[in-house]
Amino acid sequence: MSNIRVRIAPSPTGPLHIGTARTALFNYLFARHLGGKFIIRIEDTDLLRSDPKFEKNILEGLEWLGIEADESPIVGGPDAPYRQTERIESYAHYLKKLLAEGKVFYCFHTEAELEEEKRELLETKHSPIHLCEYRTMDIKEAETLAEINSNYVIRFKTPAGRIIAFNDLIRGELSFQSDLLGDFSVAKKIDVPLYHFAVVVDDEAMDITHVIRGEDHIANTPKHILLIEALGFCIPQYAHLPLVLGTDRSKLSKRHGATSIDEYREQGYLPEALFNFLALLGWNPGDNREILSKEELIREFSIEKIQKAGAVFDFVKLDWMNGEYIRKKTSDELTRIALPFIETLLSGKQFSLDYITKVIALEQPRLKKLSELLEKIDYFFEEPQYDVSLLLWKKMTAENAVAALDVAKKLLEQNKEKPITAMKEIFLQKGKEMGDKGSLLWPLRVALSGKKASPDPFEIMEILGIEKAARRIEYAKKIAVLS
Numbered sequence: 001m002s003n004i005r006v007r008i009a010p011s012p013t014g015p016l017h018i019g020t021a022r023t024a025l026f027n028y029l030f031a032r033h034l035g036g037k038f039i040i041r042i043e044d045t046d047l048l049r050s051d052p053k054f055e056k057n058i059l060e061g062l063e064w065l066g067i068e069a070d071e072s073p074i075v076g077g078p079d080a081p082y083r084q085t086e087r088i089e090s091y092a093h094y095l096k097k098l099l100a101e102g103k104v105f106y107c108f109h110t111e112a113e114l115e116e117e118k119r120e121l122l123e124t125k126h127s128p129i130h131l132c133e134y135r136t137m138d139i140k141e142a143e144t145l146a147e148i149n150s151n152y153v154i155r156f157k158t159p160a161g162r163i164i165a166f167n168d169l170i171r172g173e174l175s176f177q178s179d180l181l182g183d184f185s186v187a188k189k190i191d192v193p194l195y196h197f198a199v200v201v202d203d204e205a206m207d208i209t210h211v212i213r214g215e216d217h218i219a220n221t222p223k224h225i226l227l228i229e230a231l232g233f234c235i236p237q238y239a240h241l242p243l244v245l246g247t248d249r250s251k252l253s254k255r256h257g258a259t260s261i262d263e264y265r266e267q268g269y270l271p272e273a274l275f276n277f278l279a280l281l282g283w284n285p286g287d288n289r290e291i292l293s294k295e296e297l298i299r300e301f302s303i304e305k306i307q308k309a310g311a312v313f314d315f316v317k318l319d320w321m322n323g324e325y326i327r328k329k330t331s332d333e334l335t336r337i338a339l340p341f342i343e344t345l346l347s348g349k350q351f352s353l354d355y356i357t358k359v360i361a362l363e364q365p366r367l368k369k370l371s372e373l374l375e376k377i378d379y380f381f382e383e384p385q386y387d388v389s390l391l392l393w394k395k396m397t398a399e400n401a402v403a404a405l406d407v408a409k410k411l412l413e414q415n416k417e418k419p420i421t422a423m424k425e426i427f428l429q430k431g432k433e434m435g436d437k438g439s440l441l442w443p444l445r446v447a448l449s450g451k452k453a454s455p456d457p458f459e460i461m462e463i464l465g466i467e468k469a470a471r472r473i474e475y476a477k478k479i480a481v482l483s
């Protein structure tokens with residue numbers, strides 16, 4: 001077994017985001033491909049913004065997508081706990097160590113002072129880097145001061161003149177100047193660590209070998225490396241994933257469409273389709289295949305094939321892909337997953353599962369997402385409501401429609417014992433005789449479905465039954481006569 005260990009460390013400050021899910025998926029595929037472990041750790045140290053309901057949402061969303069964790073707050077694991085708020089002692093331990101070694105220090109600047117300094121630096125065209133005067137304060141003196149003045153943060157004593165270089169597995173050799181980092185803060189208090197500090201302590205404690213995260217974290221990596229060195233930890237390998245962009249190539253946001261996994265789930269996207277789609281956001285198998293199963297993705301995934309350029313989230317492609325996955329389902333499977341989407345249509349009514357399955361199967365070849373079903377199949381479960389004008393084919397008058405519906409009704413009665421294929425032939429023949437088959441079939445189809453677009457009338461009749469079809473034709477005639 002390999003010693004590869006990767007993680008995602010979402011902050012539970014909002015529902016599971018598309019970008020987080022993509023990062024999780026790439027970590028997962030990388031781990032599964034190499035026989036390593038995939039860990040979920042919850043970064044909930046931002047007490048004001050973190051909420052257990054978001055943690056639940058994130059964990060459930062990942063599970064729904066099929067991104068199973070080997071270790072997490074739910075499944076546990078050898079490095080438990082997997083929530084930062086439950087690991088405070090370990091951060092305090094290392095903070096005290098660094099304080100004693102003079103590698104971090106207490107800073108007593110007020111917010112207002114820091115703001116003022118930033119303004120002055122920007123005004124004089126300098127980078128707003130905070131090189132803190134308190135870095136040289138005697139530790140005993142600082143500790144005494146900290147006892148009476150709790151308005152402090154703990155900062156890292158960033159070494160001057162260092163070049164911090166690392167080999168990013170996607171972006172290659174990257175280097176940063178320590179002089180541009182400033183004395184960044186690592187904790188608000190001994191027992192209130194900030195992201196940069198907690199993340200490196202946890203990655204070490206959990207033996208993380210590869211940190212695969214979004215490109216927006218690149219600027220944090222030199223800070224993490226400095227902290228890791230100061231703590232004497234092992235530096236993991238880094239891979240920064242390209243950003244997920246909207247179709248206009250700006251960072252994906254609500255402006256472009258849904259950004260939370262929940263919204264996709266509610267719209268009836270299948271987890272397998274999203275799994276496949278997210279895997280192609282910045283990665284491809286090296287050829288033009290687009291439909292790849294989970295097993296294929298695990299087998300073929302490699303960091304080398306991740307692109308550097310931003311990955312465009314193509315909503316049209318997602319719809320297409322979801323449709324492909326819908327078509328892979330057996331009609332029983334599709335019915336099972338579709339039922340929650342048509343609940344309102346079925347409530348209080350008596351329809352057999354067999355009937356519902358047939359109706360859903362009728363739409364299966366065209367369906368892009370399950371939420372479309374409700375509006376597409378309602379007429380199988382309730383009488384259609386439509387405007388008389390919809391019955392009229394091209395230049396037809398209401399009288400013409402009544403006449404056509406009459407013909408349809410008669411043909412139906414005369415041939416009701418025949419199989420639907422034979423019935424269809426008879427109708428088509430009659431339509432031809434009438435000069436334009438639309439003038440017979442259009443009013444018939446609208447009478448059955450009440451819709452501008454629907455499957456053909458024979459497919460509908462096959463499920464609806466001849467009797468009900470005849471009643472609907474009768475009703476259509478009635479409203480056309482009254483119009």
Ligand code: GLU
Binds near residue numbers: 009043199212213
């Ligand atoms: N909590 C950070 C985030 O959600 C984790 C970043 C990291 O992977 O280091 O972006």
